[in-house]
Amino acid sequence: MARIAGKRLCRVGIVSLILGSAALWAPVVGYGDVAKPNIPAARGEQCVEPVEIMRRDHFDFMKHDRDKTVHDGVRTIKHSLAGCIDCHATKNASGQFVPINAEGEFCQTCHTYAAVKIDCFTCHAAVPATKVSQSP
Numbered sequence: 807m808a809r810i811a812g813k814r815l816c817r818v819g820i821v822s823l824i825l826g827s828a829a830l831w832a833p834v835v836g837y838g839d840v841a842k843p844n845i846p847a848a849r850g851e852q853c854v855e856p857v858e859i860m861r862r863d864h865f866d867f868m869k870h871d872r873d874k875t876v877h878d879g880v881r882t883i884k885h886s887l888a889g890c891i892d893c894h895a896t897k898n899a900s901g902q903f904v905p906i907n908a909e910g911e912f913c914q915t916c917h918t919y920a921a922v923k924i925d926c927f928t929c930h931a932a933v934p935a936t937k938v939s940q941s942p
């Protein structure tokens with residue numbers, strides 16, 4: 807298994823460190839004092855791609871499909887950002903969706919860990935679109 811040797815503290819190194827093996831996600835397995843991201847569980851049967859591939863390539867998929875939508879008008883894309891949020895957003899104790907980019911939530915846990923910053927949610931909603939009315 808390609809573990810990090812510790813000499814290249816570059817982003818690629820950090821990424822392969824955290825993406826290297828499913829076992830590394832388990833809090834009991836680890837690199838001494840390095841805390842692992844604790845990723846909230848998803849809804850739905852399975853992701854839009856195999857999980858190992860999603861861990862590594864999710865941003866390329868989304869950027870590719872964004873271009874298909876924004877430039878070519880294709881709406882039937884497989885890697886929709888709205889779709890990610892539908893399955894990966896969690897609810898708080900009072901049943902309200904928590905923004906997916908909030909600390910501890912799905913997109914943010916890994917990104918904090920990997921020091922990745924994304925601007926997607928300045929435009930995109932960070933909670934699932936709910937079609938129900940607000941009235942009680």
Ligand code: HEC
Nearest residue numbers: 868869871872875876885886887888889924925926928929
């Ligand atoms: C400046 C505003 C803006 C920012 C920032 C932005 N987007 Fe978008 N994005 C849009 C608009 C406008 C559309 C087209 C509207 C639509 O189809 O919902 C779109 C559509 C998309 C789509 C296709 C529609 C869907 O539901 O998925 C994807 C995928 C997407 N964006 C991903 C991203 C990602 C990933 C980021 C961050 C890296 C990002 N966007 C940042 C404005 C933005």
Ligand code: HEC
Nearest residue numbers: 845847848850851852853854860861864885886889890893
């Ligand atoms: C139909 C529901 C669904 C959609 C849509 C979806 N996912 Fe997933 N995703 C899952 C499930 C189920 C898993 C398996 C892990 C789990 O149970 O939490 C998963 C796993 C992942 C993982 C690996 C998490 C880990 O534990 O390391 C990543 C990264 C991921 N998804 C990103 C995305 C992104 C980005 C999108 C949008 C392009 C997306 N997913 C869309 C259901 C979904």
Ligand code: HEC
Nearest residue numbers: 821861864865890891894912913916917920922923924926
């Ligand atoms: C399993 C951990 C993990 C999860 C969960 C995750 N990401 Fe990422 N993401 C990463 C890593 C690591 C990188 C940096 C990869 C690199 O730079 O090569 C990254 C990079 C990105 C980038 C590219 C940033 C850039 O600088 O171009 C986007 C966009 C992105 N993620 C969007 C999302 C969105 C949206 C979600 C939630 C739906 C999400 N990610 C969930 C680990 C994750």
